Amino acid sequence: MYCGTITYMRWILFFISIALGIAAGLYFGWVVSPVEYVDTTPDSLRVDYKADFVLMVAETYQAEKDLAQAARRLALLGGNTPDTPVSEAIQFATTSRLPYSEVDLALMRTLAQDLQSWEPSPEVPQP
Numbered sequence: 001m002y003c004g005t006i007t008y009m010r011w012i013l014f015f016i017s018i019a020l021g022i023a024a025g026l027y028f029g030w031v032v033s034p035v036e037y038v039d040t041t042p043d044s045l046r047v048d049y050k051a052d053f054v055l056m057v058a059e060t061y062q063a064e065k066d067l068a069q070a071a072r073r074l075a076l077l078g079g080n081t082p083d084t085p086v087s088e089a090i091q092f093a094t095t096s097r098l099p100y101s102e103v104d105l106a107l108m109r110t111l112a113q114d115l116q117s118w119e120p121s122p123e124v125p126q127p
Contacts, residue, residue, distance in 0.1 A: 043078035047092050050077055054089035055100075058107040067118050070111060083115040 042053060054074065061070040071082040079085045090108050093100040 042076040045077075047088070048096070048098060050085060051089040051092045051096075051098075051100075053077060054086050054108060054111075055093075055104055058086075058104075058111040061111050061114075062107055067114055068120065071115065071118065071120065074115075081115075082118075083112050086112040086115060 042050070045053065054077070057070050057073045060073070061067065064070075074082040074085050077085040079088075086108060090105065090112060093105055093108065
């Protein structure tokens with residue numbers, strides 16, 4: 001009987017120690033020293049989030065019909081030309097297992113086609 005009680009107490013202390021370690025780790029990670037993102041840009045996003053960003057730009061472009069503004073928004077994702085992130089997003093959307101509808105793909109394709117034929121006008125500085 002005495003040996004069984006010691007084994008039982010060891011298991012209880014083991015699980016209490018595990019629970020306290022997890023609680024202390026969560027407290028330290030969330031309260032004492034949480035992760036702080038400073039000066040991060042959209043080009044540091046993962047590819048799936050970049051595709052979502054491009055989709056939001058395409059939806060906004062569909063509503064506003066302002067290609068210059070869409071190009072400025074897409075410039076935040078980096079790339080040599082504004083249509084580079086769009087083509088990467090379309091490729092990701094067609095090859096991933098994430099649910100991109102045909103409407104979403106059509107919006108992104110329309111934006112890509114319009115950007116390929118777009119000639120940016122030089123900005124005239126305002127006095």
